[in-house]
Amino acid sequence: MNVFIIGVGLIGGSFAIDIKAAFNDAKIFGIDGNPEHLENSVSLGFIDHASDFDQLDQADVVIIAIPVDATVKVLPQVLDQINDDCLVFDVGSTKKKLCKTVEDHPKRRNYLAVHPIAGTEFSGxxxxxxxxxxxxTNIICEVEKTAFKLQEKGMEIFSRLGMRIRYMDPVSHDKHIAYVSHLSHISSFMLGKTIIEKEKNERDIFDMAGSGFASTVRLAKSSPAMWAPIFKQNKENVIETLQEYITNLNQFKELMENDKFDQIYQEMENTNYIKTILKGIS
Amino acid sequence: MNVFIIGVGLIGGSFAIDIKAAFNDAKIFGIDGNPEHLENSVSLGFIDHASDFDQLDQADVVIIAIPVDATVKVLPQVLDQINDDCLVFDVGSTKKKLCKTVEDHPKRRNYLAVHPIAGTEFSGxxxxxxxxxxxxTNIICEVEKTAFKLQEKGMEIFSRLGMRIRYMDPVSHDKHIAYVSHLSHISSFMLGKTIIEKEKNERDIFDMAGSGFASTVRLAKSSPAMWAPIFKQNKENVIETLQEYITNLNQFKELMENDKFDQIYQEMENTNYIKTILKGIS
Known part of the structure; x- marks a missing residue:
């Protein structure tokens, strides 16, 4: 099985590692615009061969793991070049624009729209x-538009990698992921910004920061190259979630200004319900 | 050494465990308004004797580990009852009001104002x-107002427990801790609220939440009984930090509305500087 991975960073590289481990016959080919990344992935051992777009006709599977703006450009080109039995899936955090982009592509049936909810704040x-x-969780959008045999090929990979599958339409995906993922990143980045601005002349102050701060601001380490295109592609949904978040923060501030600390207590107690929701997410 | 711990929750209980391990001669007495907590702490083995305020004259050390509004009431009563060689310290997240409350107490020299930057989102x-x-990090305020021998007694405990000491005046403490701790809790609580409100009819959606969301919203599990009084005591500083945070979020939203994604990229890249700051905080 020839697996081509376009983008050998955290996400693509982690797919390479697990697919090599789960499929004896897997040969992993890497394609990356950054020669240093490609070299590193070969010397780290999870990419067998540095490759390029010209060789895509040899692929059984192509995984596109690059920022979502680049994916929109690259996916149609990949579909143009693959053979009829090749499965192509991307792993991006937005799905609507991408599905729209290839809806009329003659090889639409070779494409599976995938979003694995996995990652860390690191990259490369x-x-x-x-x-x-x-x-x-692995979210699959518009599964019915992918050829049945290629759906099966995808499921075999996701199953051996231990993922749980959820099906969803791309519009709902983009709407809900704005709340449970994209907004968290903005809240974290702006928290980091607020504190860096305020405390820039007081380096010692960060001795006062504990694990709670570290946890809340962790996502502010994330890659701008990955996240700016996500916010752009999911602009309307993200702005809506952000407005609701700002409204809630303003209400909290007003409660404080008016000394309504009983209500603040109540707000926090209600939100403790998040414990139930978080059970099982680590 | 008779150590009385007022409030046998996460913070007081963890002091009990480590002090028992570090001092062979330590006897730990627990005082708590909640009889069930007191019982649990005895059966868990970190409190040797359930006790009460009448016995405080036997104390060599008193640790007050209760919400900051209760501490303001309890600290003067404790100082009234202890003997002259007894060290009393609290562990609260606000210091200004407490130091002000006891500034003229005849036993002010027996009190050390302490804030260990440690905890989890759990309680009890x-x-x-x-x-x-x-x-x-253990922040100590107004160290010069504590009797030298009792400073030494405190340092011996903090040193055996492995803490790093930082000295700070209470006004600066409350101002900076608003940024690196109190604001994180509000951002997390309001993030949790926004998502619970929006998604209350869509339980399945939380399958979409990953480790990034879990990390950012972790502090929203924190105890309202602990946090409402902190926000009340540090009202002015917290409102100021909250306003700056809201301003930054509004600016981010405006950049998005005006399609300034290059500037958004730049904002995020600048904030990646948080990586340097977080080094060493786990």
Whole structure:
């Protein structure tokens, strides 16, 4: 099985590691615009051959793991070049624009729209790890538009990697993921910004920061190259979630200004319900 | 050494565990308004004797580990009852009001104002753990107002528990801790609220939430009984930090509305500087 991975960073590299481990016959080919990343992924051992777009006709599976703006450009080109039995899937955090882009492509049936809910705040091939996807949710959009045999090929990979499958339409996907993922990133980035601005002349202050702060601001380490295109593609949904978040923060501030600390207590107690929701997410 | 712990929850209980391990001669007495907590702490083994305020004259050390509004009431009563060689310290997340409250108390020299930057999002005696304080920063305010011999007694405990000491005046403490701790809790609580409100009719959606969301919203599990009084006591500083955070979020939203995604990229890249700051905080 020839697996071509376009983008050998955290996500693509972690797929390479697990597919090599799960499929004896897998040969992994890497394609990356950054020669240093490609070199690193070969010397780290999870890519067998540095490759390029010209060789895509030899692929049984192509995984596109690059920022979502680049994926929109690259996916149609990949579909143009693959053979009829090749499965192509992307792993991006937005799905609507991409599905729209290829809806009339003659090889639409070779494409599966995939979003594995997995990652870390790190990036690049050195961030790739084994078992990143084990136990994680994998959202598949418009599954009915993919050829049945190629759906099966995808499921075999996701199943051996230990993922749980959820089906969803791309519009719902983009709407809900704005709440449970994209908004968290903005809240974290702006928290980091607020504190860096305020405390820039007081380096010692960060001795006061504990694990709670580290946890809340962790996502502010994330890659701008990955996240700016996500916010752009999911602009309307993200703006809506952000407005609701700002409204809630303003209400909290007003409660404080008016000394309504009983209501603040109540707000927090209600939100403790998040414990139930988080059960099972680590 | 008779150590009285007022409030046998996560913080007080974790002190009990480590002090028992570090001092062979330590006898730990627990005082708690909640009889069930007191019972649990005895059966968990980190409190040797359930006790009450009448016995405080036998104390060599008193640790007050209760919400900050209760501490303001309890600290003067404790100071009234202890003997002259007894060290009293609290562990609250606000320091200005407390230091002000006891500034003219005849036993002010027996009190050390302490804030260990340690904890988890859990609470109660069952949340108490060993080594919670190892490698953590311990902020001490107005150290010069505490009797030298009692400073030494405190340092011996903090040193054996593995803490790093930082000295700070209470006004600066409350101002900076608003940024690196109190604001994180509000951002997390309001993130949890926004998502619970939006998704209350769509339970399945939480399958889409990954480790990034879990990390960002972790502090929303925190105890309202602990946090409402902190926000009340540090009202002015917290409102100021919250306003700056809201301003930054509004600016981000405006950049999105005006399609300034290059600037959004730049904002995020600048904030990636948080990586440097977080080094060493786990």
């Amino acid at each position: 091939p050195k961030a790739a790890i084994a078992n990143l996807y084990r136990g994680k | 005696p069952k949340a108490a753990i060993a080594n919670l304080y190892r490698g953590k």
